Amino acid sequence: MMRSAMAAAMLGAVVGTGLAGGIVLARAQGPAGAISIDNFTFTPQTLRVKAGTTVTWTNKDDIPHGIASANNAFARSKALDTDDNYSFTFTTPGTYQYFCYVHPHMTGTIVVEAATGSNATQ
Amino acid sequence: MSTCDRDDGVSRRKVLECMTWVGTGVLWTISGGVPHALGIIDEAVAQQAQPLTFVQISDSHVGFDKAANPNALGTLQEAIAKVGALPKKPAFMIHTGDISHLSLPSQFDDADRIIGQSRLDVHYVPGEHDFLDPDLKFYRERYGRGTMGAGWYSFDANGVHFIGLVNVVNLKAGGLGNLGNDQLEWLENDVKGRSASTPIVVFAHIPLWTVYPDWGWGTDDGAQALSYLKRFGSVTVLNGHIHQVMQKVEGNLTFHTARSTAFPQPAPGTAPSPGPMKVPDDKLRGMLGIANVTFKQNEQRLAIIDTPLQG
Numbered sequence: 001m002m003r004s005a006m007a008a009a010m011l012g013a014v015v016g017t018g019l020a021g022g023i024v025l026a027r028a029q030g031p032a033g034a035i036s037i038d039n040f041t042f043t044p045q046t047l048r049v050k051a052g053t054t055v056t057w058t059n060k061d062d063i064p065h066g067i068a069s070a071n072n073a074f075a076r077s078k079a080l081d082t083d084d085n086y087s088f089t090f091t092t093p094g095t096y097q098y099f100c101y102v103h104p105h106m107t108g109t110i111v112v113e114a115a116t117g118s119n120a121t122q
Numbered sequence: 123m124s125t126c127d128r129d130d131g132v133s134r135r136k137v138l139e140c141m142t143w144v145g146t147g148v149l150w151t152i153s154g155g156v157p158h159a160l161g162i163i164d165e166a167v168a169q170q171a172q173p174l175t176f177v178q179i180s181d182s183h184v185g186f187d188k189a190a191n192p193n194a195l196g197t198l199q200e201a202i203a204k205v206g207a208l209p210k211k212p213a214f215m216i217h218t219g220d221i222s223h224l225s226l227p228s229q230f231d232d233a234d235r236i237i238g239q240s241r242l243d244v245h246y247v248p249g250e251h252d253f254l255d256p257d258l259k260f261y262r263e264r265y266g267r268g269t270m271g272a273g274w275y276s277f278d279a280n281g282v283h284f285i286g287l288v289n290v291v292n293l294k295a296g297g298l299g300n301l302g303n304d305q306l307e308w309l310e311n312d313v314k315g316r317s318a319s320t321p322i323v324v325f326a327h328i329p330l331w332t333v334y335p336d337w338g339w340g341t342d343d344g345a346q347a348l349s350y351l352k353r354f355g356s357v358t359v360l361n362g363h364i365h366q367v368m369q370k371v372e373g374n375l376t377f378h379t380a381r382s383t384a385f386p387q388p389a390p391g392t393a394p395s396p397g398p399m400k401v402p403d404d405k406l407r408g409m410l411g412i413a414n415v416t417f418k419q420n421e422q423r424l425a426i427i428d429t430p431l432q433g
Binding site: 019061063078082101 | 188189190224225250254255256297298336337338349394397398
């Protein structure tokens, strides 16, 4: 009871300060991107970020998931239990396909664009 | 309620008989399929006086504590009590994986302690939840002695050849369960030279046939594995992973999935995801259970009885 009340309070604080404030806790510098895992689905399915962005996956399911690059382009996460998260900073532009190594039918894409390039996308 | 009626991957193959989604336990028999081959089996095993009975448990997910079942260890204990109360003591037990929820040593310890109370030999295959430790070593250290690769092996009992397969490692992006070339090659050699009259039981965690690919319920190279077994007169495939009873007969191949001892999962396509299904407390134990398998050799048939923890 006490713990869940505290967790709710902390969640409220994070929400209250906005998404950017929550991510700053994970990384002191640089832009941030967020991917949620809910109902065995990565949301957004495709995340577009600038190079240097720290992307954080958060597992909202009652089942553990794990993040792995489809072609070993970035380090895989440990198993993420409920509410666990994993962050990786993408410094090299490119298209990164990833999947859940526990449930490989779950897939997603991160498109990393040059930090100083076109700002047609955000 | 039958997935046979659904327009999904199941219909890709010829289904001769399909009885699925059993509510409260059922006696399931193989009496059709390949009568000629069954006749051969009967001759081959006629000299074996003793029928073979073994029990399957699956998906104990020790450590799971979410709403769908806050006490997965407790329901495992109840399942082992069910095993102990069977009228005929089984020769051994098979566990078709997801012993633990997060591959923690403490979870394996708890599982071993409870399952050990059955005083039965247990033949394990891993689920994907048993390979979540960073070095992928705990399962193999505990259960992999004398096995090949990530933990596959075979053994014989009462004239029946048992094959335990691993389809939960080296999974590929966008794919389903995976056996891999090394294991397929081993399997081909393992059954080569065996008489077609040898009854075969294959057990693995993820279904070897395609149950519902949208939820990952199938094995990409499962058909390749089954092709090595097609010449055998009786092949029974026992799986877990989907936390519900599902059965299919396809020629001489018979497929069966066991209930979990931890929590139910929804029928294919009936929920947004295959995640743990919360049911009313008084319904939970009707959706968990064990499977008791008997080769009634002199009666030319094999029987699987699914028994829920309650009801």
